[in-house]
Amino acid sequence: MRFDVEEYRKRAKEDFERAWHEGPQVLTPPGISGRYPHRAYARAQPHPIYEIVQKLRSTYLSMGFDEAINPVIVEESDIYRQFGPEAMAVLDRVFYLGGLPRPNVGIARKQLAEIAGILNRSLAEETETALRETLHGYKKGTIDGDELTHELAVVLDADDATVVHIMDEVFPEFRELAPESSRSTLRSHMTSGWFLSLGASWERRPLPIRLFSIDRCFRREQEEGPTRLMTYHSASCVVAGEDVTIEEGKAVSEALLSAFGFTDFKFTPDEKRSKYYMPDSQTEVYARHPVHDWVEVATFGMYSPSALAEYGIGVPVMNLGLGVERLAMIAYQADDVRQLTYPQFFPQALTDRQIAGAVRLREEPATLVGKQMATAIRETAAENAAAPGPCTFSAWKGEIAGRQVEVFVEESESNTKLCGPACFNEIFVHGGAVLGVPDVEKWAQVRSEGVSTAITYLDAVAALAAVRIEEAARCGEPVHVQAKMAKLPSDINLRIDDYAMRYITDTNKKVDVRGPVFLTVRSTIGEQTP
Incomplete structure (x- = not known):
């Protein structure tokens, strides 16, 4: 089934306009008289990023895309499967997940004497045994870290505050713990999740498959700036089927941008040429920004057959990724994504009203x-x-x-x-x-x-x-x-x-x-x- 750009644009724009043009409702609560019109309460305001997310969700759904949730935690090995030799360069931009190791806490007579001194009483033999078993259970993972204080309080017949003091004074191992990294990463782009999701489901769904997901991604930027954050929202979609071509990407991106009232946009070849895309298929989508002129808001391309083969996916797949924050900057005419996303950290102007x-x-x-x-x-x-x-x-x-x-x-x-x-x-x-x-x-x-x-x-x-x-x-x-x-x-x-x-x-x-x-x-x- 081929995509009809005009039909996409019509359906998406109609749905968008219904949501966008709902004006704020003004409510006057009981007890506020007509003598004070400025005290009428306006409808609570949504966050601009989530407002755009909601409008994108409505637009995607009106275009016939089903919503999906992709994995957020991606193993390092999957990055190598998707990027091949470029994986190391990509991994330089991702966040690895780490955690605190569980220390092997020894209890000698010296530690027992210090505990008895803090409790101001001697420890019975069965209490010493239970204490060792509790710490051993924590080491083996049968007792969770957030349960350890309570379990020790029960064993020692003491309150939580006293147990915390004992852990700090008697067992410096807890205080000296340092995090250790795993091989698991936070998703830096939605593509990592699409390979996993499509690999598990493409043979179990009728073709063509049209899915979208709008969720956070995490990228270890050198620094945040007016157009870049370390955590951002990607509005991504895939179309998988026998007849899918690069034209699907143009149709979807035009429909999405047109739904937001933008007609001033262009497509240019992306020189980055990610290895998980077919050669010469990676395309950048630009929209004009009142401050930054042309701003990249989306990228689409056809997934490489070799990358698809790593996950056993046997049909062509078009993927499009759209930056929600960048689109929000255009919609709200903002010149700094940091202020748009985190307004609480920047002085906000108040109107006279x-x-x-x-x-x-x-x-x-x-x-x-x-x-x-x-x-x-x-x-x-x-x-x-x-x-x-x-x-x-x-x-x-x-x-x-x-x-x-x-x-x-x-x-x-x-x-x-x-x-x-x-x-x-x-x-x-x-x-x-x-x-x-x-x-x-x-x-x-x-x-x-x-x-x-x-x-x-x-x-x-x-x-x-x-x-x-x-x-x-x-x-x-x-x-x-x-x-x-x-x-x-x-x-x-x-x-x-x-x-x-x-x-x-x-x-x-x-x-x-x-x-x-x-x-x-x-x-x-x-x-x-x-």
């Missing part, structure tokens, strides 16, 4: 009564903001903890207004800076281009007053809550989450919430209800 989501009230009422009180304080203060002092306005009456409470917003001094000039400043985030600004022409650009937190100084102080009044009322006490000149976010009951504050300081942005608030809220306590 993300910073605004990290600005919140330091304290706010948790009860319905407290929330109603805060709203009443805010509305009363706003309604009478320009009233000259001295003045007092009743804002709320109600019952808290069985006591009648009345709340007033007031100004005791003459020649001043009920609310200070900064009460109606609103918190905006603009260019990474957190700013408390009034609605005046001077700050028009910040208010139009920045992201509002929908929090004013008055909102924050009213919430704080409600919290303090509730706390005092439960103790049967009146309270005065007064906001004066604001210099810090805490002065007006604001906090900025640590991660956002770290970003602000790292990028030399500022937090400026200065301003004269001068608002006083007072409560009175009546008789307790019988």
Whole structure:
């Protein structure tokens, strides 16, 4: 059966577009009001590498490939079977697996005396025998390493911490162990696994066989760089059958790249010419990258008949390997695969909206009564903001903890207004800076281009007053809550989450919430209800 490139492209692109164009869902959890739109929670974001892996899986499946898992651990002898005389050069790039040998721990009278000294008691003869048998069992492999401490604790009737101290002090053999290498290697390329898998299954499946596997490979690079990692994901496939030719590789690679929206790609002969490929069949696939220009994202070729014969495979096999990380760099327009793969180790930029989501009230009422009180304080203060002092306005009456409470917003001094000039400043985030600004022409650009937190100084102080009044009322006490000149976010009951504050300081942005608030809220306590 021949591959139809156009049919591949159509099926793969349709499947890809269904997944790619599903926009993030915005969810508003209970308790988040419409006054704080920046606190709506977006759908959790997948890791970019695994996002590409998932899209590649969907594309391969839509193209009629079955999914497989190839062995990760490959014996050195298989590398020689696949590469022949070049095996030594290839093995220079692989990781060998090693482990700690199990020491032959001797127990003489000196060791027994030291153990008895640590335990502060003598050892019975049967305990000495059991101790020797336990260590011998560990040496022979009948007791696993992670079980040894527990087994010794049982034998010595001691806790694990004491046993660890004994092993460190009495048996230096454990401390001096050094790893020894085996002849097993970590898979450096998916081809090593395909030979094993096809050799075991090609006669047991109907032809043609179409399999794909997307998994990690490990390569001992001299150093990691913007386009290379020591562990990476290979999206590899094989097509095995009587009529399979090199054209299958072109068809599959075109379909895969087209599914990701790329039409700007090319095929060039690969000068490396791996021995497990037929001469002149190894081909590199390039796609254009916004930073690195043309980037190699895939290689395909026909497996050499001599390499296939080593595993008893009697039909032609086309193999294609695609670097997931390199494809992700193109899709996400990243210029460093290290930052794309391990973003947690690199400073991440925050948008103004993300910073605004990290600005919140330091304290706010948790009860319905407290929330109603805060709203009443805010509305009363706003309604009478320009009233000259001295003045007092009743804002709320109600019952808290069985006591009648009345709340007033007031100004005791003459020649001043009920609310200070900064009460109606609103918190905006603009260019990474957190700013408390009034609605005046001077700050028009910040208010139009920045992201509002929908929090004013008055909102924050009213919430704080409600919290303090509730706390005092439960103790049967009146309270005065007064906001004066604001210099810090805490002065007006604001906090900025640590991660956002770290970003602000790292990028030399500022937090400026200065301003004269001068608002006083007072409560009175009546008789307790019988």
